[in-house]
């Protein structure tokens with residue numbers, strides 16, 4: 001089943017399954033900023049590298065350009081090394097998606113640095129609750145999210161599932177956090 005998923009992902013999204021080679025030094029200082037359209041090719045590489053491994057859902061270039069204003073990136077030595085996005089779902093709910101940090105920069109707090117500002121952003125927008133669908137339960141727990149039954153989330157969130165290969169064999173875990 002996993003093999004089928006990977007083949008389907010590769011055929012339809014033609015993702016770059018090779019890890020982007022960085023010029024940024026692993027010890028370089030990192031800044032968090034809003035994404036720009038010029039970042040999209042690197043977002044595509046990082047997200048789809050992990051998607052091809054089954055760690056997260058793939059994104060097309062089209063989706064990334066459409067949603068680039070939702071993204072924050074981590075930049076080191078002028079290069080994007082991580083990302084996270086906040087998608088507004090409804091009046092009282094937004095989703096934390098596409099959280100990815102290049103392996104050379106993991107374990108340095110970048111995931112936290114990318115996500116924590118999204119709490120303030122949600123608050124400023126008047127959105128009380130964030131959710132995520134993830135396999136990284138430990139990471140999101142450290143950021144204050146808690147597991148909930150998937151069906152507790154509103155139907156609106158399942159629209160992405162119509163184009164997802166996992167569909168009714170979804171292994172992702174629903175987590176929520178009040179902000």
Ligand SMILES: CC(C)(COP(=O)(O)OP(=O)(O)OC[C@H]1O[C@@H](n2cnc3c(N)ncnc32)[C@H](O)[C@@H]1OP(=O)(O)O)[C@@H](O)C(=O)NCCC(=O)NCCS
Nearest residue numbers: 055056099100101106107108109110111112134138139142
């Ligand atoms: C998940 C991911 C974004 C974490 O990024 P990171 O920069 O390494 O995470 P951080 O260093 O900011 O870790 C933040 C906290 O989470 C903890 N944490 C990180 N990964 C964890 C894991 N897999 N299990 C348990 N805890 C974890 C850290 O120990 C840290 O705890 P602390 O701040 O309380 O000491 C990164 O591993 C990644 O890109 N994974 C592949 C893509 C993916 O699976 N994304 C999630 C899609 S929903």
